[in-house]
Amino acid sequence: MQTAALTFDDGPDGDGHTDAVLDALKAAGVKATFFVNANNYCDVTTAPCKATLARISAEGHPVADHTYDHPHLDTLTNAQIATEFSSVDADVGQAMTVSLSDLTCCAIVHFQT
Numbered sequence: 001m002q003t004a005a006l007t008f009d010d011g012p013d014g015d016g017h018t019d020a021v022l023d024a025l026k027a028a029g030v031k032a033t034f035f036v037n038a039n040n041y042c043d044v045t046t047a048p049c050k051a052t053l054a055r056i057s058a059e060g061h062p063v064a065d066h067t068y069d070h071p072h073l074d075t076l077t078n079a080q081i082a083t084e085f086s087s088v089d090a091d092v093g094q095a096m097t098v099s100l101s102d103l104t105c106c107a108i109v110h111f112q113t
């Protein structure tokens, strides 16, 4: 038996792309991990974005930290990088109405050369 892991980065968005992905995953009966930003394509403290984030969680997909607003980390200090990862949890956790410990703890670091 072969296994594949699906991941989606940079969401949620406010224009339906994340919802379309969720629709396809639901139709296929599979789960994916969503590496989300707190404020990238939309702000997770706003209603439409919060609803999409809540849907990701409600449908059983793991959610992981992909920085607050998706900066190029190679332009930041170590302290700024730490803040990027620590600050996303508060807004995302609040939007999902889950405790922070329920968030999958992973970080994909975005460096550009």
Ligand SMILES: [Zn+2]
Pocket (backbone or CB within 6 Å): 009, 010, 066, 070, 110
């Ligand atoms: Zn990304």
